[in-house]
Amino acid sequence: MEAKLTYVDGLKFVAEADSGHAIVVDGDPDAGGDNAGFRPSELLLVALGGCSAMDVISILKKKRQEVTGFEINVRGDKTATHPKKFNSLTVEYVVKGKGIDEESVKRAIELSLGKYCSVKATIEGGVPIEHTYKILEA
Numbered sequence: 001m002e003a004k005l006t007y008v009d010g011l012k013f014v015a016e017a018d019s020g021h022a023i024v025v026d027g028d029p030d031a032g033g034d035n036a037g038f039r040p041s042e043l044l045l046v047a048l049g050g051c052s053a054m055d056v057i058s059i060l061k062k063k064r065q066e067v068t069g070f071e072i073n074v075r076g077d078k079t080a081t082h083p084k085k086f087n088s089l090t091v092e093y094v095v096k097g098k099g100i101d102e103e104s105v106k107r108a109i110e111l112s113l114g115k116y117c118s119v120k121a122t123i124e125g126g127v128p129i130e131h132t133y134k135i136l137e138a
Contacts, residue, residue: 051119055112069096093133
């Protein structure tokens with residue numbers, strides 16, 4: 001797996017992955033960027049959420065849960081001094097559906113975070129990752 005970032009100007013880059021997809025990465029105007037794309041730290045949150053979201057929704061479908069809506073909210077708290085790394089991450093799962101089984105949701109999250117999510121496995125140990133969930137009846 002590879003990615004390539006090509007410089008545009010200021011702090012702006014176009015990032016391309018093996019899949020052929022591209023996104024813009026840019027910095028905050030206070031740091032010299034144009035606010036034209038994702039910050040690298042934001043992409044870490046998106047990567048963690050996306051990785052786990054795909055796992056959880058796939059597992060819930062296999063468990064024949066009638067999911068009508070699903071979202072993940074990822075929050076990261078950063079240190080105030082450089083390198084301004086994340087000192088904690090929280091992942092909130094919101095599952096909406098008809099008659100969703102709570103144990104199925106808990107198990108899907110457990111499998112994702114404990115076994116399948118490669119992003120979580122890569123960053124664990126470097127930052128505490130907590131999680132919560134909500135089930136909303138459709």
